[in-house]
Amino acid sequence: MFLFLILFILLNSINSCPLTDNYLSRCHCEILTNGESYIKCHEKTLNEVPIFKRSFPYDRLILANNNIKNLTRSAFDTIKTIRRINLENNSISFIDNDLLRLLGNYLEELVITGDNIINSLEFLTRYPLKNLRILKLHRFNLSEVNLENVFLNMTKLEILSLPSCQLKQIPNLKNIHQLNLENNQISNTVHLSRSYVHLNLAKNFISSIILENNTQLISLNLTENILSQFSMDSIENENLQDINLSQNYLSSFNFSILNDQLLNLNLNSNHLLSLNLIVIPTNLLSLSISNNLIKQIKFSNRYSSLVNLDLSSNQLKSIEKHFLFEKLNYLNLENNPLDCNCQLEWLKTLILHQTKLNATTWTCRSNVSPISFLSADFQCASVSIPRVQTFNISYVKISIQYGLYIQWSIIDDKNILDYLQISISEPFYLSPKISPNQTEIFLSNQIKLNQQYHLCLILLHKYARDKYCRVFQTDKLIILTSNEIILERNEQNAIQTKDHIDINLFIMLIGSCIGGFITFILILTCFYLCIQIHKYKLKKNKDKTISYYTKNSNLHYPIYHTHSITCPYHHENLSNSTDTSQIDTSLSTTNLKHIYQTIDNHDYSSLTGESQVFDLWNQSLKHKR
Ligand SMILES: *[C@@H]1O[C@H](CO)[C@@H](O)[C@H](O)[C@H]1NC(C)=O
Ligand SMILES: *[C@@H]1O[C@H](CO)[C@@H](O)[C@H](O)[C@H]1NC(C)=O
Ligand SMILES: *[C@@H]1O[C@H](CO)[C@@H](O)[C@H](O)[C@H]1NC(C)=O
Ligand SMILES: *[C@@H]1O[C@H](CO)[C@@H](O)[C@H](O)[C@H]1NC(C)=O
Ligand SMILES: *[C@@H]1O[C@H](CO)[C@@H](O)[C@H](O)[C@H]1NC(C)=O
Ligand SMILES: *[C@@H]1O[C@H](CO)[C@@H](O)[C@H](O)[C@H]1NC(C)=O
Ligand SMILES: *[C@@H]1O[C@H](CO)[C@@H](O)[C@H](O)[C@H]1NC(C)=O
Ligand SMILES: *[C@@H]1O[C@H](CO)[C@@H](O)[C@H](O)[C@H]1NC(C)=O
Ligand SMILES: *[C@@H]1O[C@H](CO)[C@@H](O)[C@H](O)[C@H]1NC(C)=O
Ligand SMILES: *[C@@H]1O[C@H](CO)[C@@H](O)[C@H](O)[C@H]1NC(C)=O
Numbered sequence: 001m002f003l004f005l006i007l008f009i010l011l012n013s014i015n016s017c018p019l020t021d022n023y024l025s026r027c028h029c030e031i032l033t034n035g036e037s038y039i040k041c042h043e044k045t046l047n048e049v050p051i052f053k054r055s056f057p058y059d060r061l062i063l064a065n066n067n068i069k070n071l072t073r074s075a076f077d078t079i080k081t082i083r084r085i086n087l088e089n090n091s092i093s094f095i096d097n098d099l100l101r102l103l104g105n106y107l108e109e110l111v112i113t114g115d116n117i118i119n120s121l122e123f124l125t126r127y128p129l130k131n132l133r134i135l136k137l138h139r140f141n142l143s144e145v146n147l148e149n150v151f152l153n154m155t156k157l158e159i160l161s162l163p164s165c166q167l168k169q170i171p172n173l174k175n176i177h178q179l180n181l182e183n184n185q186i187s188n189t190v191h192l193s194r195s196y197v198h199l200n201l202a203k204n205f206i207s208s209i210i211l212e213n214n215t216q217l218i219s220l221n222l223t224e225n226i227l228s229q230f231s232m233d234s235i236e237n238e239n240l241q242d243i244n245l246s247q248n249y250l251s252s253f254n255f256s257i258l259n260d261q262l263l264n265l266n267l268n269s270n271h272l273l274s275l276n277l278i279v280i281p282t283n284l285l286s287l288s289i290s291n292n293l294i295k296q297i298k299f300s301n302r303y304s305s306l307v308n309l310d311l312s313s314n315q316l317k318s319i320e321k322h323f324l325f326e327k328l329n330y331l332n333l334e335n336n337p338l339d340c341n342c343q344l345e346w347l348k349t350l351i352l353h354q355t356k357l358n359a360t361t362w363t364c365r366s367n368v369s370p371i372s373f374l375s376a377d378f379q380c381a382s383v384s385i386p387r388v389q390t391f392n393i394s395y396v397k398i399s400i401q402y403g404l405y406i407q408w409s410i411i412d413d414k415n416i417l418d419y420l421q422i423s424i425s426e427p428f429y430l431s432p433k434i435s436p437n438q439t440e441i442f443l444s445n446q447i448k449l450n451q452q453y454h455l456c457l458i459l460l461h462k463y464a465r466d467k468y469c470r471v472f473q474t475d476k477l478i479i480l481t482s483n484e485i486i487l488e489r490n491e492q493n494a495i496q497t498k499d500h501i502d503i504n505l506f507i508m509l510i511g512s513c514i515g516g517f518i519t520f521i522l523i524l525t526c527f528y529l530c531i532q533i534h535k536y537k538l539k540k541n542k543d544k545t546i547s548y549y550t551k552n553s554n555l556h557y558p559i560y561h562t563h564s565i566t567c568p569y570h571h572e573n574l575s576n577s578t579d580t581s582q583i584d585t586s587l588s589t590t591n592l593k594h595i596y597q598t599i600d601n602h603d604y605s606s607l608t609g610e611s612q613v614f615d616l617w618n619q620s621l622k623h624k625r
């Protein structure tokens with residue numbers, strides 16, 4: 001019952017604000033759940049501070065957004081226990097110097113918006129304001145006021161806000177934690193050695209700032225200045241957590257200068273061209289670099305806690321895949337000319353897996369009009385590699401005395417050939433670069449007799465390097481005329497995408513391994529069979545042996561095989577031919593992939609002593625067993 005009575009009295013007092021009838025309808029009083037009581041007068045209804053009936057201990061008086069112009073000597077006399085007064089968004093043109101004479105013991109917060117004319121703070125200094133903690137003066141003319149003196153005795157003042165007060169420099173104030181000097185006329189280089197905790201210097205004309213011993217500084221707002229560079233010492237400013245450098249003229253930014261405690265960095269609306277995140281503060285959570293000119297980003301492999309990354313409105317075409325993106329909760333790539341091809345496919349995959357990331361507004365560059373990131377196909381246009389259409393070695397002549405003479409023809413309609421080169425092994429020889437319009441060459445290289453040579457023609461063009469090789473043997477006395485070889489690369493290889501090259505290479509490697517192995521087995525089998533047949537024939541008819549081998553040698557042998565078989569028999573021939581000044585040989589190959597050489601009958605018909613050799617093999621085989 002007693003409790004009810006108290007509640008009734010309370011409610012009654014709320015319903016009827018301690019105001020004279022004149023103002024009752026324009027204001028209301030309330031108690032918040034946290035126990036704070038306030039009187040709030042409706043916006044745009046008052047021309048002066050209302051008159052209070054009795055001095056009920058209210059906490060706040062809110063008179064914001066009215067047309068109050070004159071703060072007379074007795075304006076607050078009837079509510080002298082008030083703790084917080086808000087006169088924001090009025091246009092106060094007169095403040096009596098004795099205004100606060102009765103409020104000194106209670107006043108904790110005072111917010112006043114002036115009319116840009118008031119240029120004295122006498123009303124604050126005339127009587128001590130021992131408990132004032134928050135002071136916000138907006139639109140005063142404090143260009144000539146010595147602020148250090150004004151706030152000297154306000155030992156409890158913590159938060160000072162002086163936006164649009166025509167200040168020309170940053171005052172050096174004790175005890176103040178939070179200083180807002182937004183939209184003043186602070187210019188040139190600012191030397192900040194005084195340790196504020198939160199400092200807002202937005203909308204000034206600061207061209208550079210020197211932060212020295214600001215160990216307390218946690219947030220620094222330099223939005224809308226004219227900074228063209230920014231530097232700081234990560235050790236002296238070790239506690240900085242927020243830096244806002246948006247809307248300046250920074251064309252580069254060195255992330256190495258930042259301290260590891262930094263949480264938020266805003267570099268929006270600058271002129272940054274690239275982003276080097278090689279050294280990124282380990283605790284950085286949010287990085288905004290919207291509306292710059294960034295074309296490329298470099299990342300480091302260092303650990304990073306980044307969760308918000310805004311790169312909207314830049315010039316990014318592609319971004320390399322990096323694990324940093326996997327941890328993001330927010331990523332904005334809106335308004336970038338993204339090239340949505342296979343190089344950026346990882347990002348699409350990431351977006352589909354990371355439901356937190358929203359790419360609905362991202363777009364991809366296209367010839368016609370930008371297309372939505374989410375509907376792009378992320379295909380890489382297949383790269384068509386042009387090639388030399390026909391490469392035709394028409395004549396090869398090898399002369400022991402004079403060297404090597406080669407003639408060829410090239411059909412290169414697309415003009416892709418840069419130059420060609422001819423190589424011989426062994427001993428290795430590489431010709432100088434030959435102009436693509438040249439069609440013959442004489443290499444006065446010392447060509448040896450009775451040796452196997454790899455002759456390669458290397459076509460070098462801007463897309464690749466093609467090498468065509470032939471094996472030939474300088475062990476013949478046959479003089480052959482022009483012999484056509486048309487070399488054409490497999491049509492399938494003409495159009496190759498990036499991925500196929502690797503697969504082809506792999507298949508080729510495996511293929512050649514298997515091929516080599518099969519060839520080896522074949523050789524063994526062949527030898528074994530040869531020996532068996534030879535044995536058999538020796539028994540039957542010794543005279544028929546030679547004709548058998550002659551018959552067999554009509555086949556096309558791989559040159560490696562024929563060489564090993566024929567070599568011993570050619571010694572005689574070659575020694576005979578040393579006095580002949582010229583030995584000509586030619587390429588008789590017709591297929592690029594299988595290099596064969598014909599062994600003519602008449603070569604073998606003149607051979608003697610085959611049986612001896614096969615006897616030797618026979619012996620060696622027996623030996624092995
Ligand atoms: C403010 O009010 C006082 C007292 O009512 C008056 O003397 C003074 O002229 C007024 N000042 C202005 C600028 O209106
Ligand atoms: C003051 O006016 C501005 C602009 O009209 C408004 O944004 C702000 O909220 C107002 N302040 C208060 C405390 O109502
Ligand atoms: C502010 O005060 C200074 C000197 O007191 C004066 O020169 C300047 O014109 C004033 N500014 C405005 C906007 O009245
Ligand atoms: C500060 O207080 C001291 C005494 O407590 C007084 O002498 C001095 O004038 C005051 N200064 C200002 C600027 O009010
Ligand atoms: C900064 O701090 C160092 C050491 O604490 C001191 O030697 C130096 O004078 C200080 N600089 C300024 C400008 O206060
Ligand atoms: C910095 O100033 C801008 C512009 O006034 C404001 O929007 C922003 O909230 C401020 N940031 C901080 C950390 O004070
Ligand atoms: C920095 O300033 C911009 C522009 O005024 C504002 O939008 C942003 O919220 C601020 N960021 C931080 C971290 O204070
Ligand atoms: C960036 O800052 C670090 C540390 O201050 C310095 O060593 C480095 O040379 C700077 N890099 C550039 C490109 O200025
Ligand atoms: C993504 O952003 C768009 C536009 O901002 C919004 O309409 C949509 O609901 C968002 N989607 C998700 C999944 O958050
Ligand atoms: C190859 O070159 C020879 C001699 O220049 C020429 O007769 C022949 O027609 C050429 N073959 C091709 C396919 O170009």
Ligand SMILES: *[C@@H]1O[C@H](CO)[C@@H](O)[C@H](O)[C@H]1NC(C)=O
Nearest residue numbers: 418419434435436437438439
């Ligand atoms: C061959 O090409 C070179 C330049 O590549 C040029 O100087 C030369 O005149 C050309 N020769 C012929 C015969 O076209």
